[in-house]
Amino acid sequence: MKRRNFLKSAAVSTLAAPAILRNTTTAAAGFEAEERELEITWLGGATLMLSCGDLTLLTDPCFGEGEQAFKMGDPNEMFDLGKGPNIKFHRRLTPFPGLQLNNVDHVILSHLHEDHFDQEAQRVIEKGMSLLAPEHELGVLSSKGFTNLTGLKWGQEHVLTKGKVKVTIRTVRADHSEDPQISKILGEGNGYWFTFEQGDWKKSLYWTGDTFPTDAVLQSLGSLGSPDIFIPHLGGVGLTGPLGQISMGAGHVVQFAKALNPGKILPLHHSTYELYLEPIYHLAESLQGESHRLDLVSEGTTLRYI
Template sequence: MKRRNFLKSAGATALAAPALLSATSSSRGNAPENETRLEITWLGGATMLIAFGGLTLLTDPAFGDGKEAFRMGDPNEMFDLSKGPNVVFHERLTPFPGVDLGRVDYVVLSHMHEDHFDQKAEQSIPKDMPFFVPAHDTARLSAKGFTNVRQADWGRSFVLNKGEVEISLKAIPADHSEDPEIARLLGPGNGYWLTFRNGNWTKTVYWTGDTFPTPRVLDAVRPLGTPDIFIPHMGGVGTTGALGQISMSAHHVADFVEALKPRKVLPLHHSTFALYLEPVAGLPAALEDKTHGLDLVSEGTCLGYS
Protein backbone atom coordinates (compact mmCIF):
# COMPACT_ATOMS: atom_id res chain seq x y z
CA MET A 1 0.00 0.00 0.00
CA LYS A 2 1.40 3.39 -1.01
CA ARG A 3 2.48 5.83 1.64
CA ARG A 4 -0.06 8.57 2.45
CA ASN A 5 -2.76 6.34 0.87
CA PHE A 6 -2.56 4.35 4.10
CA LEU A 7 -4.49 6.89 6.17
CA LYS A 8 -5.93 9.06 3.43
CA SER A 9 -9.63 9.44 2.74
CA ALA A 10 -11.12 7.48 -0.12
CA GLY A 11 -12.14 10.60 -1.99
CA ALA A 12 -13.40 14.16 -1.77
CA THR A 13 -16.29 14.77 0.58
CA ALA A 14 -19.06 17.33 0.40
CA LEU A 15 -17.71 19.95 2.75
CA ALA A 16 -18.44 23.63 2.55
CA ALA A 17 -15.50 25.50 0.98
CA PRO A 18 -15.64 29.28 1.17
CA ALA A 19 -12.76 31.07 -0.53
CA LEU A 20 -12.28 33.19 2.57
CA LEU A 21 -12.80 31.96 6.10
CA SER A 22 -13.58 34.81 8.46
CA ALA A 23 -10.85 35.71 10.89
CA THR A 24 -11.53 36.02 14.58
CA SER A 25 -9.77 38.15 17.15
CA SER A 26 -6.76 36.74 18.95
CA SER A 27 -4.77 37.77 21.99
CA ARG A 28 -2.13 40.27 20.91
CA GLY A 29 0.25 42.35 22.94
CA ASN A 30 0.77 46.03 22.20
CA ALA A 31 4.20 46.10 20.59
CA PRO A 32 5.86 49.50 20.23
CA GLU A 33 6.07 50.85 16.71
CA ASN A 34 9.20 49.79 14.80
CA GLU A 35 9.82 46.89 17.21
CA THR A 36 10.82 43.73 15.36
CA ARG A 37 8.31 41.07 16.32
CA LEU A 38 7.55 37.49 15.34
CA GLU A 39 3.89 36.56 15.86
CA ILE A 40 2.67 32.96 16.00
CA THR A 41 -1.07 32.29 16.16
CA TRP A 42 -2.11 28.72 16.93
CA LEU A 43 -5.34 27.82 15.09
CA GLY A 44 -5.56 24.25 16.43
CA GLY A 45 -3.99 20.95 15.41
CA ALA A 46 -0.78 21.71 13.53
CA THR A 47 -2.19 24.88 11.96
CA MET A 48 -0.38 28.15 12.66
CA LEU A 49 -0.21 31.63 11.21
CA ILE A 50 3.38 32.85 11.46
CA ALA A 51 3.67 36.57 10.73
CA PHE A 52 6.90 38.51 10.44
CA GLY A 53 7.55 41.88 8.85
CA GLY A 54 4.73 41.74 6.32
CA LEU A 55 5.25 38.06 5.42
CA THR A 56 2.76 35.46 6.67
CA LEU A 57 3.15 31.67 6.60
CA LEU A 58 0.27 29.23 7.12
CA THR A 59 1.24 25.76 8.34
CA ASP A 60 -0.61 22.46 7.90
CA PRO A 61 -4.04 23.96 7.18
CA ALA A 62 -6.98 22.07 8.71
CA PHE A 63 -10.16 24.16 8.57
CA GLY A 64 -12.91 21.59 9.17
CA ASP A 65 -15.22 21.94 12.15
CA GLY A 66 -17.65 19.88 14.20
CA LYS A 67 -18.19 16.13 14.24
CA GLU A 68 -17.20 15.67 10.58
CA ALA A 69 -14.17 17.98 10.50
CA PHE A 70 -12.16 15.78 8.13
CA ARG A 71 -12.15 12.27 6.70
CA MET A 72 -9.16 9.95 7.15
CA GLY A 73 -8.22 6.46 8.26
CA ASP A 74 -8.36 5.89 12.02
CA PRO A 75 -4.87 5.13 13.37
CA ASN A 76 -6.28 4.60 16.88
CA GLU A 77 -8.13 1.40 15.95
CA MET A 78 -6.88 -2.16 15.51
CA PHE A 79 -6.96 -3.28 11.87
CA ASP A 80 -5.26 -5.54 9.35
CA LEU A 81 -2.07 -3.77 8.28
CA SER A 82 -2.26 -5.40 4.85
CA LYS A 83 -5.63 -3.73 4.23
CA GLY A 84 -5.34 -0.45 6.07
CA PRO A 85 -7.66 1.28 8.56
CA ASN A 86 -11.30 2.20 8.20
CA VAL A 87 -11.74 5.63 6.64
CA VAL A 88 -14.00 7.69 8.90
CA PHE A 89 -14.91 11.24 9.81
CA HIS A 90 -12.94 12.73 12.70
CA GLU A 91 -14.37 15.22 15.20
CA ARG A 92 -12.96 18.62 16.03
CA LEU A 93 -13.47 19.28 19.75
CA THR A 94 -12.75 23.02 19.76
CA PRO A 95 -14.14 25.69 17.42
CA PHE A 96 -11.99 26.66 14.45
CA PRO A 97 -10.87 30.27 15.11
CA GLY A 98 -10.98 31.22 11.43
CA VAL A 99 -8.30 32.53 9.08
CA ASP A 100 -8.11 35.29 6.50
CA LEU A 101 -6.49 33.59 3.51
CA GLY A 102 -5.88 37.01 1.97
CA ARG A 103 -3.13 37.52 4.57
CA VAL A 104 -1.26 34.35 3.64
CA ASP A 105 1.85 34.51 1.45
CA TYR A 106 2.97 30.86 1.67
CA VAL A 107 1.63 27.54 2.95
CA VAL A 108 4.15 25.18 4.56
CA LEU A 109 3.18 21.49 4.83
CA SER A 110 4.82 18.94 7.10
CA HIS A 111 2.93 16.18 5.25
CA MET A 112 -0.48 15.54 3.72
CA HIS A 113 -2.36 13.36 6.18
CA GLU A 114 -5.80 14.91 6.44
CA ASP A 115 -5.42 16.20 9.99
CA HIS A 116 -2.66 18.38 8.47
CA PHE A 117 -4.27 19.28 5.12
CA ASP A 118 -7.96 18.56 5.29
CA GLN A 119 -10.70 18.54 2.68
CA LYS A 120 -12.01 21.98 3.58
CA ALA A 121 -8.55 23.55 3.32
CA GLU A 122 -8.01 21.82 -0.03
CA GLN A 123 -11.22 23.35 -1.35
CA SER A 124 -10.67 26.79 0.20
CA ILE A 125 -7.06 27.68 -0.56
CA PRO A 126 -6.47 29.33 -3.96
CA LYS A 127 -4.86 26.94 -6.43
CA ASP A 128 -2.05 29.41 -7.18
CA MET A 129 -1.03 29.79 -3.51
CA PRO A 130 2.72 29.06 -3.08
CA PHE A 131 3.32 25.82 -1.12
CA PHE A 132 6.42 24.28 0.44
CA VAL A 133 5.85 20.53 0.47
CA PRO A 134 7.79 17.34 1.37
CA ALA A 135 9.29 15.60 -1.65
CA HIS A 136 6.90 12.67 -1.58
CA ASP A 137 3.81 14.88 -1.57
CA THR A 138 4.63 17.28 -4.43
CA ALA A 139 3.06 15.14 -7.15
CA ARG A 140 -0.06 14.49 -5.08
CA LEU A 141 -0.57 18.18 -4.35
CA SER A 142 -0.03 19.10 -8.00
CA ALA A 143 -2.58 16.45 -9.01
CA LYS A 144 -5.12 18.30 -6.86
CA GLY A 145 -4.69 21.35 -9.12
CA PHE A 146 -2.23 23.41 -7.08
CA THR A 147 0.13 25.14 -9.48
CA ASN A 148 2.83 26.74 -7.29
CA VAL A 149 4.35 23.76 -5.48
CA ARG A 150 7.94 23.94 -4.19
CA GLN A 151 9.58 20.65 -3.30
CA ALA A 152 11.25 20.87 0.11
CA ASP A 153 13.74 18.01 0.09
CA TRP A 154 15.47 17.20 3.39
CA GLY A 155 18.35 19.60 3.89
CA ARG A 156 17.15 22.04 1.23
CA SER A 157 16.81 25.71 2.20
CA PHE A 158 14.64 28.49 0.83
CA VAL A 159 14.88 32.23 1.48
CA LEU A 160 11.88 34.60 1.45
CA ASN A 161 12.37 38.36 1.41
CA LYS A 162 10.22 41.43 1.84
CA GLY A 163 12.13 44.68 2.15
CA GLU A 164 14.73 44.22 4.88
CA VAL A 165 12.91 41.22 6.33
CA GLU A 166 14.09 37.68 5.57
CA ILE A 167 12.68 34.27 6.43
CA SER A 168 14.71 31.17 5.66
CA LEU A 169 13.24 27.65 5.77
CA LYS A 170 15.30 24.47 5.97
CA ALA A 171 13.57 21.10 5.59
CA ILE A 172 14.36 18.66 8.41
CA PRO A 173 13.61 14.90 8.39
CA ALA A 174 10.52 13.79 10.31
CA ASP A 175 10.05 10.16 11.39
CA HIS A 176 6.35 9.42 11.92
CA SER A 177 7.13 6.37 14.08
CA GLU A 178 9.99 4.98 16.13
CA ASP A 179 9.36 1.65 14.39
CA PRO A 180 11.26 1.80 11.06
CA GLU A 181 8.71 -0.40 9.27
CA ILE A 182 5.76 1.76 10.37
CA ALA A 183 7.72 4.92 9.56
CA ARG A 184 8.29 3.61 6.02
CA LEU A 185 4.61 2.75 5.70
CA LEU A 186 3.50 6.22 6.77
CA GLY A 187 6.31 7.81 4.81
CA PRO A 188 8.86 10.57 5.33
CA GLY A 189 7.49 13.96 6.21
CA ASN A 190 9.19 17.23 7.07
CA GLY A 191 9.99 19.36 10.04
CA TYR A 192 11.33 22.85 9.39
CA TRP A 193 14.03 25.06 10.85
CA LEU A 194 12.98 28.66 10.30
CA THR A 195 15.21 31.68 10.75
CA PHE A 196 13.67 35.17 10.93
CA ARG A 197 15.97 38.14 10.30
CA ASN A 198 15.59 41.89 10.24
CA GLY A 199 18.99 43.57 10.22
CA ASN A 200 20.85 42.32 13.30
CA TRP A 201 17.66 40.88 14.83
CA THR A 202 17.36 37.08 14.50
CA LYS A 203 14.95 34.50 15.88
CA THR A 204 15.06 30.75 15.17
CA VAL A 205 12.16 28.26 15.26
CA TYR A 206 12.25 24.48 15.01
CA TRP A 207 8.82 23.12 14.04
CA THR A 208 9.05 19.34 14.27
CA GLY A 209 6.17 18.08 12.14
CA ASP A 210 4.94 14.58 13.05
CA THR A 211 8.16 13.03 14.30
CA PHE A 212 9.99 11.49 17.22
CA PRO A 213 13.48 12.43 18.44
CA THR A 214 15.12 9.63 16.46
CA PRO A 215 18.88 9.64 15.80
CA ARG A 216 18.29 10.71 12.20
CA VAL A 217 16.21 13.71 13.25
CA LEU A 218 18.55 14.77 16.05
CA ASP A 219 21.57 14.42 13.76
CA ALA A 220 19.90 16.79 11.30
CA VAL A 221 18.83 19.44 13.79
CA ARG A 222 21.62 19.53 16.40
CA PRO A 223 24.17 21.21 14.11
CA LEU A 224 21.75 24.13 13.63
CA GLY A 225 22.16 25.19 17.26
CA THR A 226 19.73 26.06 20.03
CA PRO A 227 16.29 27.10 18.74
CA ASP A 228 14.71 30.16 20.28
CA ILE A 229 11.28 28.53 19.89
CA PHE A 230 10.68 24.77 19.77
CA ILE A 231 7.28 23.71 18.35
CA PRO A 232 6.64 19.97 18.84
CA HIS A 233 3.68 17.87 17.70
CA MET A 234 2.12 15.83 20.50
CA GLY A 235 -1.12 13.89 21.04
CA GLY A 236 0.00 10.28 21.48
CA VAL A 237 -1.85 9.25 18.32
CA GLY A 238 -1.98 5.51 17.59
CA THR A 239 -1.26 4.18 21.06
CA THR A 240 -4.45 2.07 20.93
CA GLY A 241 -4.11 1.02 17.30
CA ALA A 242 -2.37 -1.40 14.97
CA LEU A 243 0.29 1.11 13.95
CA GLY A 244 1.46 1.82 17.46
CA GLN A 245 2.23 5.35 18.55
CA ILE A 246 2.70 7.76 15.62
CA SER A 247 2.90 11.13 17.38
CA MET A 248 4.88 12.18 20.42
CA SER A 249 3.92 11.89 24.06
CA ALA A 250 5.11 14.33 26.69
CA HIS A 251 8.19 12.24 27.51
CA HIS A 252 9.33 12.39 23.85
CA VAL A 253 9.03 16.18 23.93
CA ALA A 254 11.07 16.17 27.15
CA ASP A 255 13.77 14.15 25.36
CA PHE A 256 13.82 16.72 22.55
CA VAL A 257 14.07 19.57 25.07
CA GLU A 258 16.94 17.84 26.86
CA ALA A 259 18.79 17.40 23.55
CA LEU A 260 18.19 20.88 22.08
CA LYS A 261 17.84 23.17 25.13
CA PRO A 262 15.33 25.52 23.44
CA ARG A 263 14.54 28.87 25.01
CA LYS A 264 10.78 28.54 24.45
CA VAL A 265 8.51 25.50 23.98
CA LEU A 266 5.17 25.90 22.16
CA PRO A 267 3.44 22.49 21.91
CA LEU A 268 0.88 21.88 19.14
CA HIS A 269 -1.03 18.90 17.72
CA HIS A 270 -2.99 18.22 20.92
CA SER A 271 -6.51 18.81 22.28
CA THR A 272 -8.08 19.99 19.00
CA PHE A 273 -9.25 16.69 17.53
CA ALA A 274 -10.67 13.53 19.11
CA LEU A 275 -7.89 11.81 17.15
CA TYR A 276 -5.37 13.11 19.70
CA LEU A 277 -5.31 10.80 22.71
CA GLU A 278 -2.84 12.32 25.18
CA PRO A 279 -3.74 15.67 26.78
CA VAL A 280 -1.08 18.35 26.92
CA ALA A 281 -1.54 18.59 30.71
CA GLY A 282 1.15 15.95 31.20
CA LEU A 283 3.87 18.05 29.59
CA PRO A 284 4.83 20.27 32.56
CA ALA A 285 5.43 17.18 34.72
CA ALA A 286 7.48 15.50 31.99
CA LEU A 287 9.65 18.60 31.65
CA GLU A 288 10.21 18.65 35.44
CA ASP A 289 12.56 21.55 36.18
CA LYS A 290 12.74 22.59 32.52
CA THR A 291 9.27 24.21 32.37
CA HIS A 292 10.61 27.74 32.10
CA GLY A 293 9.74 29.03 28.64
CA LEU A 294 6.75 26.68 28.23
CA ASP A 295 3.90 28.40 26.37
CA LEU A 296 0.60 26.54 26.83
CA VAL A 297 -2.08 28.39 24.88
CA SER A 298 -5.59 27.86 23.55
CA GLU A 299 -6.60 27.94 19.90
CA GLY A 300 -6.77 31.46 18.50
CA THR A 301 -4.06 32.84 20.79
CA CYS A 302 -1.39 34.99 19.17
CA LEU A 303 2.01 34.96 20.85
CA GLY A 304 4.50 37.73 20.15
CA TYR A 305 8.24 37.08 20.33
CA SER A 306 10.44 40.19 20.33
Protein backbone atom coordinates in the same frame (compact mmCIF):
# COMPACT_ATOMS: atom_id res chain seq x y z
CA MET B 1 -0.74 -0.69 0.41
CA LYS B 2 0.73 2.57 -0.96
CA ARG B 3 2.81 4.21 1.70
CA ARG B 4 1.53 7.78 1.87
CA ASN B 5 -2.02 6.65 1.10
CA PHE B 6 -2.16 4.41 4.17
CA LEU B 7 -4.18 6.82 6.30
CA LYS B 8 -5.50 8.99 3.50
CA SER B 9 -9.05 9.18 2.26
CA ALA B 10 -9.56 8.34 -1.40
CA ALA B 11 -10.59 11.82 -2.54
CA VAL B 12 -11.37 15.34 -1.44
CA SER B 13 -14.99 15.54 -0.38
CA THR B 14 -17.11 18.55 -1.28
CA LEU B 15 -18.31 20.16 1.94
CA ALA B 16 -21.44 22.25 1.86
CA ALA B 17 -20.38 24.81 4.46
CA PRO B 18 -17.88 27.48 3.37
CA ALA B 19 -14.68 28.04 5.33
CA ILE B 20 -15.26 30.25 8.34
CA LEU B 21 -12.69 33.02 8.00
CA ARG B 22 -13.10 34.98 11.22
CA ASN B 23 -10.52 37.28 12.73
CA THR B 24 -8.24 35.63 15.28
CA THR B 25 -7.91 37.03 18.77
CA THR B 26 -4.58 38.14 20.18
CA ALA B 27 -3.04 37.79 23.60
CA ALA B 28 -2.00 41.44 23.51
CA ALA B 29 -5.01 43.10 21.91
CA GLY B 30 -4.92 46.89 21.81
CA PHE B 31 -1.14 47.21 21.62
CA GLU B 32 0.64 48.31 18.47
CA ALA B 33 2.95 45.58 17.13
CA GLU B 34 6.68 46.13 17.34
CA GLU B 35 8.39 46.45 13.96
CA ARG B 36 10.80 43.57 14.58
CA GLU B 37 9.04 40.62 16.10
CA LEU B 38 7.65 37.22 15.24
CA GLU B 39 3.92 36.71 15.78
CA ILE B 40 2.68 33.14 16.10
CA THR B 41 -1.03 32.31 16.18
CA TRP B 42 -2.10 28.75 16.93
CA LEU B 43 -5.30 27.87 15.04
CA GLY B 44 -5.61 24.30 16.36
CA GLY B 45 -4.05 20.98 15.37
CA ALA B 46 -0.82 21.63 13.46
CA THR B 47 -2.07 24.92 11.97
CA LEU B 48 -0.04 28.06 12.72
CA MET B 49 0.15 31.59 11.38
CA LEU B 50 3.74 32.83 11.43
CA SER B 51 3.96 36.58 10.76
CA CYS B 52 7.10 38.70 10.63
CA GLY B 53 6.94 42.18 9.17
CA ASP B 54 4.96 41.95 5.92
CA LEU B 55 5.51 38.20 5.51
CA THR B 56 2.93 35.65 6.69
CA LEU B 57 3.27 31.86 6.55
CA LEU B 58 0.54 29.30 7.23
CA THR B 59 1.41 25.76 8.33
CA ASP B 60 -0.56 22.54 7.77
CA PRO B 61 -3.94 24.21 7.18
CA CYS B 62 -7.03 22.48 8.60
CA PHE B 63 -10.28 24.44 8.57
CA GLY B 64 -12.99 21.79 9.07
CA GLU B 65 -15.20 21.84 12.16
CA GLY B 66 -17.67 19.70 14.08
CA GLU B 67 -18.37 16.00 13.77
CA GLN B 68 -17.05 15.77 10.20
CA ALA B 69 -14.01 18.03 10.41
CA PHE B 70 -11.92 15.83 8.11
CA LYS B 71 -11.93 12.33 6.62
CA MET B 72 -8.99 9.96 7.11
CA GLY B 73 -8.06 6.52 8.34
CA ASP B 74 -8.23 6.03 12.10
CA PRO B 75 -4.87 4.94 13.56
CA ASN B 76 -6.45 4.60 17.01
CA GLU B 77 -8.74 1.73 15.92
CA MET B 78 -7.57 -1.84 15.49
CA PHE B 79 -7.43 -2.96 11.84
CA ASP B 80 -5.75 -5.43 9.54
CA LEU B 81 -2.42 -3.97 8.44
CA GLY B 82 -2.78 -5.79 5.13
CA LYS B 83 -6.07 -4.07 4.36
CA GLY B 84 -5.52 -0.68 5.94
CA PRO B 85 -7.59 1.37 8.40
CA ASN B 86 -11.23 2.33 8.37
CA ILE B 87 -11.62 5.62 6.46
CA LYS B 88 -13.98 7.78 8.50
CA PHE B 89 -14.84 11.32 9.52
CA HIS B 90 -13.03 12.72 12.54
CA ARG B 91 -14.42 15.12 15.11
CA ARG B 92 -13.00 18.53 15.98
CA LEU B 93 -13.59 19.36 19.64
CA THR B 94 -12.93 23.11 19.45
CA PRO B 95 -14.16 25.83 17.08
CA PHE B 96 -11.87 26.93 14.27
CA PRO B 97 -10.73 30.47 15.23
CA GLY B 98 -10.54 31.66 11.61
CA LEU B 99 -8.02 33.61 9.56
CA GLN B 100 -7.80 35.99 6.61
CA LEU B 101 -6.43 33.89 3.76
CA ASN B 102 -5.63 36.95 1.66
CA ASN B 103 -2.94 37.84 4.24
CA VAL B 104 -1.10 34.53 3.67
CA ASP B 105 1.97 34.58 1.41
CA HIS B 106 3.01 30.92 1.58
CA VAL B 107 1.59 27.65 2.94
CA ILE B 108 4.12 25.22 4.46
CA LEU B 109 3.12 21.54 4.56
CA SER B 110 4.82 18.93 6.75
CA HIS B 111 3.00 16.07 4.98
CA LEU B 112 -0.39 15.35 3.41
CA HIS B 113 -2.32 13.29 5.96
CA GLU B 114 -5.73 14.96 6.19
CA ASP B 115 -5.26 15.99 9.82
CA HIS B 116 -2.54 18.29 8.40
CA PHE B 117 -4.17 19.43 5.14
CA ASP B 118 -7.86 18.72 5.45
CA GLN B 119 -10.55 18.59 2.80
CA GLU B 120 -11.97 22.01 3.69
CA ALA B 121 -8.57 23.69 3.41
CA GLN B 122 -7.92 21.96 0.09
CA ARG B 123 -11.26 23.31 -1.14
CA VAL B 124 -10.95 26.96 -0.14
CA ILE B 125 -7.25 27.71 -0.59
CA GLU B 126 -6.67 29.23 -4.04
CA LYS B 127 -4.99 26.87 -6.46
CA GLY B 128 -2.33 29.46 -7.23
CA MET B 129 -1.31 29.86 -3.58
CA SER B 130 2.41 29.25 -2.98
CA LEU B 131 2.74 25.81 -1.34
CA LEU B 132 6.01 24.45 0.08
CA ALA B 133 5.88 20.71 0.71
CA PRO B 134 7.89 17.49 0.76
CA GLU B 135 9.21 17.03 -2.76
CA HIS B 136 7.65 13.59 -3.21
CA GLU B 137 4.17 15.07 -2.55
CA LEU B 138 4.21 17.51 -5.47
CA GLY B 139 2.48 15.08 -7.80
CA VAL B 140 -0.40 14.64 -5.37
CA LEU B 141 -0.76 18.39 -4.89
CA SER B 142 -0.64 18.95 -8.65
CA SER B 143 -3.39 16.36 -9.15
CA LYS B 144 -5.55 18.40 -6.74
CA GLY B 145 -5.13 21.45 -8.98
CA PHE B 146 -2.43 23.37 -7.10
CA THR B 147 0.00 25.05 -9.48
CA ASN B 148 2.50 27.12 -7.44
CA LEU B 149 4.54 24.36 -5.82
CA THR B 150 8.00 24.16 -4.25
CA GLY B 151 9.35 20.76 -3.25
CA LEU B 152 11.79 20.46 -0.35
CA LYS B 153 14.03 17.52 0.52
CA TRP B 154 15.59 16.75 3.90
CA GLY B 155 18.61 19.00 4.46
CA GLN B 156 17.63 21.50 1.75
CA GLU B 157 17.51 25.26 2.37
CA HIS B 158 15.01 27.66 0.82
CA VAL B 159 14.89 31.46 1.28
CA LEU B 160 11.76 33.63 1.29
CA THR B 161 11.80 37.43 1.34
CA LYS B 162 9.22 40.18 1.55
CA GLY B 163 9.89 43.80 2.42
CA LYS B 164 12.61 43.91 5.07
CA VAL B 165 12.07 40.29 6.13
CA LYS B 166 14.20 37.32 5.13
CA VAL B 167 13.28 33.77 6.18
CA THR B 168 15.66 30.88 5.66
CA ILE B 169 13.89 27.52 5.83
CA ARG B 170 15.92 24.37 6.35
CA THR B 171 14.09 21.08 5.87
CA VAL B 172 14.60 18.60 8.71
CA ARG B 173 14.01 14.87 8.71
CA ALA B 174 10.74 13.75 10.35
CA ASP B 175 10.21 10.14 11.47
CA HIS B 176 6.48 9.47 11.93
CA SER B 177 7.22 6.45 14.15
CA GLU B 178 10.08 5.13 16.24
CA ASP B 179 9.64 1.87 14.30
CA PRO B 180 11.36 2.26 10.90
CA GLN B 181 8.93 -0.15 9.24
CA ILE B 182 5.91 1.85 10.43
CA SER B 183 7.61 5.06 9.27
CA LYS B 184 7.94 3.53 5.81
CA ILE B 185 4.25 2.64 5.78
CA LEU B 186 3.25 6.19 6.76
CA GLY B 187 5.66 7.86 4.34
CA GLU B 188 8.28 10.58 4.69
CA GLY B 189 7.39 13.94 6.15
CA ASN B 190 9.26 17.15 6.84
CA GLY B 191 10.11 19.19 9.86
CA TYR B 192 11.33 22.76 9.33
CA TRP B 193 13.90 25.04 10.95
CA PHE B 194 13.07 28.70 10.29
CA THR B 195 15.43 31.64 10.74
CA PHE B 196 13.56 34.96 10.57
CA GLU B 197 15.72 38.06 10.02
CA GLN B 198 15.18 41.82 9.84
CA GLY B 199 18.47 43.70 9.75
CA ASP B 200 20.45 42.66 12.82
CA TRP B 201 17.37 41.07 14.47
CA LYS B 202 17.07 37.29 14.23
CA LYS B 203 14.75 34.61 15.63
CA SER B 204 15.00 30.84 15.09
CA LEU B 205 12.11 28.38 15.24
CA TYR B 206 12.03 24.59 14.91
CA TRP B 207 8.65 23.13 13.91
CA THR B 208 8.96 19.36 14.18
CA GLY B 209 6.15 18.05 12.00
CA ASP B 210 4.98 14.56 12.96
CA THR B 211 8.22 13.08 14.25
CA PHE B 212 9.98 11.48 17.19
CA PRO B 213 13.45 12.32 18.54
CA THR B 214 15.07 9.37 16.79
CA ASP B 215 18.84 9.22 16.48
CA ALA B 216 18.56 10.13 12.80
CA VAL B 217 16.40 13.20 13.50
CA LEU B 218 18.66 14.42 16.32
CA GLN B 219 21.69 13.91 14.10
CA SER B 220 20.09 16.03 11.36
CA LEU B 221 19.62 18.83 13.91
CA GLY B 222 23.12 18.62 15.31
CA SER B 223 24.65 21.56 13.46
CA LEU B 224 21.68 23.93 13.91
CA GLY B 225 22.15 24.78 17.59
CA SER B 226 19.38 25.73 20.03
CA PRO B 227 16.17 27.25 18.64
CA ASP B 228 14.63 30.30 20.23
CA ILE B 229 11.24 28.59 19.84
CA PHE B 230 10.63 24.85 19.74
CA ILE B 231 7.23 23.75 18.35
CA PRO B 232 6.59 20.01 18.83
CA HIS B 233 3.65 17.87 17.71
CA LEU B 234 2.12 15.82 20.53
CA GLY B 235 -1.15 13.94 21.01
CA GLY B 236 -0.03 10.34 21.51
CA VAL B 237 -1.90 9.30 18.35
CA GLY B 238 -1.99 5.57 17.60
CA LEU B 239 -1.49 4.26 21.13
CA THR B 240 -4.54 1.99 20.84
CA GLY B 241 -4.04 0.88 17.21
CA PRO B 242 -1.85 -1.63 15.34
CA LEU B 243 0.63 1.01 14.13
CA GLY B 244 1.61 1.91 17.66
CA GLN B 245 2.29 5.48 18.70
CA ILE B 246 2.69 7.77 15.68
CA SER B 247 2.85 11.20 17.35
CA MET B 248 4.90 12.23 20.33
CA GLY B 249 3.98 12.14 23.97
CA ALA B 250 5.32 14.31 26.78
CA GLY B 251 8.38 12.14 27.36
CA HIS B 252 9.51 12.54 23.77
CA VAL B 253 9.24 16.33 24.00
CA VAL B 254 11.33 16.31 27.17
CA GLN B 255 13.93 14.24 25.32
CA PHE B 256 13.94 16.77 22.46
CA ALA B 257 14.19 19.67 24.90
CA LYS B 258 17.19 18.17 26.68
CA ALA B 259 18.96 17.68 23.34
CA LEU B 260 18.13 21.11 21.88
CA ASN B 261 17.93 23.40 24.94
CA PRO B 262 15.33 25.69 23.32
CA GLY B 263 14.44 29.11 24.70
CA LYS B 264 10.66 28.55 24.56
CA ILE B 265 8.44 25.53 23.95
CA LEU B 266 5.11 26.07 22.15
CA PRO B 267 3.34 22.68 21.88
CA LEU B 268 0.66 21.98 19.30
CA HIS B 269 -1.07 18.95 17.73
CA HIS B 270 -3.01 18.37 20.95
CA SER B 271 -6.53 18.94 22.33
CA THR B 272 -8.14 20.09 19.04
CA TYR B 273 -9.28 16.72 17.70
CA GLU B 274 -10.76 13.58 19.22
CA LEU B 275 -7.91 11.82 17.37
CA TYR B 276 -5.44 13.02 20.03
CA LEU B 277 -5.19 10.62 22.97
CA GLU B 278 -2.69 12.16 25.41
CA PRO B 279 -3.88 15.20 27.42
CA ILE B 280 -1.60 18.22 27.22
CA TYR B 281 -1.28 18.46 31.00
CA HIS B 282 1.10 15.49 30.78
CA LEU B 283 3.64 17.80 29.18
CA ALA B 284 3.16 20.54 31.79
CA GLU B 285 3.75 17.96 34.52
CA SER B 286 6.78 16.48 32.75
CA LEU B 287 8.45 19.88 32.35
CA GLN B 288 8.05 20.97 35.97
CA GLY B 289 11.40 22.10 37.32
CA GLU B 290 12.88 22.49 33.82
CA SER B 291 14.37 25.81 32.77
CA HIS B 292 12.51 25.92 29.44
CA ARG B 293 9.52 28.26 29.28
CA LEU B 294 6.34 26.45 28.25
CA ASP B 295 3.99 28.66 26.25
CA LEU B 296 0.75 26.72 26.64
CA VAL B 297 -2.09 28.54 24.88
CA SER B 298 -5.59 27.97 23.54
CA GLU B 299 -6.57 28.04 19.87
CA GLY B 300 -6.77 31.55 18.43
CA THR B 301 -4.12 33.04 20.73
CA THR B 302 -1.33 35.15 19.23
CA LEU B 303 2.07 35.19 20.88
CA ARG B 304 4.68 37.85 20.12
CA TYR B 305 8.35 36.95 20.28
CA ILE B 306 10.56 40.06 20.26
